[in-house]
Amino acid sequence: MDAEDGGFKKLVQAMNRSLPERRRSLEELMKESEPSLKSRNGSIISIDKKELEMIAAIVPKYQWNRLMLPIIIEMTPDFGANAARIRGEVECSLVIKLLELKKSADKFIVLYMHEIKGFRRMLPTATQYGFYVSL
Numbered sequence: 001m002d003a004e005d006g007g008f009k010k011l012v013q014a015m016n017r018s019l020p021e022r023r024r025s026l027e028e029l030m031k032e033s034e035p036s037l038k039s040r041n042g043s044i045i046s047i048d049k050k051e052l053e054m055i056a057a058i059v060p061k062y063q064w065n066r067l068m069l070p071i072i073i074e075m076t077p078d079f080g081a082n083a084a085r086i087r088g089e090v091e092c093s094l095v096i097k098l099l100e101l102k103k104s105a106d107k108f109i110v111l112y113m114h115e116i117k118g119f120r121r122m123l124p125t126a127t128q129y130g131f132y133v134s135l
Contacts, residue, residue: 021037025064026064068088
C-alpha cells in the first residue's frame with residue numbers, strides 16, 4: 001500500500017508543478033505593467049492586467065494586500081467528484097460577488113462544476129486548478 005500511496009503522491013505533485021512557487025497579492029501585481037509569477041516548474045505564469053483591474057474594481061483597496069493570486073481552485077475528493085474548494089476570506093468574497101451566489105463563506109467556499117466553469121471563464125489567468133488528496 002505504501003508504494004501505491006507514494007506513486008499516487010508523486011502523480012499529484014506532478015499535476016501541481018504548474019502552480020506558483022509563491023502566490024502574490026493583488027496589491028503587488030497591480031503595480032506591474034506585465035504581472036507574472038514563477039511556477040514550481042520554472043515557467044512564467046502571466047496574469048492578464050484586465051482581470052486584475054476587474055478584481056480591483058470589486059475588492060476594496062484596503063484588502064488588496066490580502067487577496068492572493070492566482071486563486072487556487074482546489075480539486076479534492078473531500079467534497080465529491082463535481083466540487084472544489086476555494087480558500088481565503090477575501091478570495092471567497094470575490095467569488096460570491098462575481099458569481100452572484102447566495103452563499104456565505106468565512107475561511108473557504110465549496111463550488112460545484114457549473115460554478116467553477118463560470119468563475120474560470122471570468123478569470124482564466126487569475127485562477128488555477130490545484131489537486132489535493134488526503135493519504
